[in-house]
Amino acid sequence: MADLKVIDSHFHVWDLETQSLPWLEGTDGSITRTYTFDDLEALYGKLPGVEFAGGVYVEVDCADPVAEDRIVYDLMARHGKIRAAMLRSTVSPSMRVPLHATGIREPLHIDSEPRGRCLEQSFVDGLRALAAAGxxxxxxxxxxxxxxxxxxxxxxxxxxxxxxxxxxxEALDEPWCAVMRKFASLPNLYVKVSGYPTSDRGFVSELLALVRETFGADRLLYASNWPVVEMYSSFEEHFGLLRDAFGDDEDFFMNNAVRAYGLTL
Structure with a gap:
């Protein structure tokens, strides 16, 4: 049987010799070291029946995003399996957009982002600019x-x-379920299946069933969130649970990410 082809739609790498990531100071210390793309490839190489077709680099909330742009450019030149890069900018019609960026992430979840930031007119106008640029x-x-x-x-x-x-x-309560149903009504919204602790298998089972029912098969993306996943689970456990839930569904593990990011393999 052919190997399952996988696009990892969300990974991070960083070099603490050259980059400052202040948010790491508030963590438990378990991921406070350098991580390389070679490390990630090695992890996929240990998974039986899996062909790692590449992944999507996501910005790492570092102190110097412009320096990160240069670092990622060099990484992509060296590693053809880095298929896309979602780089950091402040969303507005005049946002900085590096030429090698596939798209933009402004991390709305961090402490320095004001509440309601995404409702500011400049942000909405920036979304329109991104849409116009594809x-x-x-x-x-x-x-x-x-x-x-x-x-x-x-x-x-x-x-x-x-x-x-x-x-x-955080919880499968009605407010979260209701807003997920609202997100599912948007025609061009995809959801990454990552970021949740795996210790409560009942929670995981219910969560995965809910998102499959809410979003269907064509808008869910496999994502490892490596190496941050190591703070609440492990790379191997997270992947194994998703393969148990989705089988060898190449739409979930690869094709949906190809469509969402416009990848060429």
Whole structure:
């Protein structure tokens, strides 16, 4: 049987010798080291029956995003399996957009982002500019502001939005379920299945069933969130649970990411 082809729609790498990531100081220390793309390839190489077809680099909330642009350019030149790069900018009609960026992420979930930022007119106008340029927006949100995010994205339904980590789900309560149903009504919104702890298997099973029912088979993306996944699960456990749930579904593990990011393999 042919190997399952996988596009990892959300990974990070960083070099703490050359980059400053202040947010790491507030973590438990388990991921406070350098991570390379070679490390990620090696992890996929250990998975039986899996062909790693590449992945999507997502900005790492570092102190110097312009320096990160240069670092990622060099990484992409060296590693052909880095298929796309979602780089950081402040979303507005005049935003900085590196030529090698596939799209933009403004991390809306971090402490320095004001509440309601995504409802500012400059942000909505920036989404329209991204849509006109055919560039997706990568959205990472506080769970308490998912309604705001829906309101913003609904104003620009033509923009491709990729919602990170199931909206940073904390509980399968009615407010979260309701806003997920609203997101599912947007024609160009995709959701990454990542970011949740795996210790409670009942929670995981219910979560995966809910998102499959809500979004269908063609708008869910496999994402490892490596190496951040190591703070609440492990790379191997997360992948194994998703393969158990989705089988060898190449739409989930590869094809949906190809469509969402406009990849050429």
């Amino acid at each position: 560039m997706p927006f990568e959205s990472c949100n506080r769970v308490s502001e998912l309604e705001d995010a829906y309101e913003a994205f609904a104003q620009v339904p033509e923009e491709t939005v990729i919602l990170n980590h199931l909206g940073n789900v």
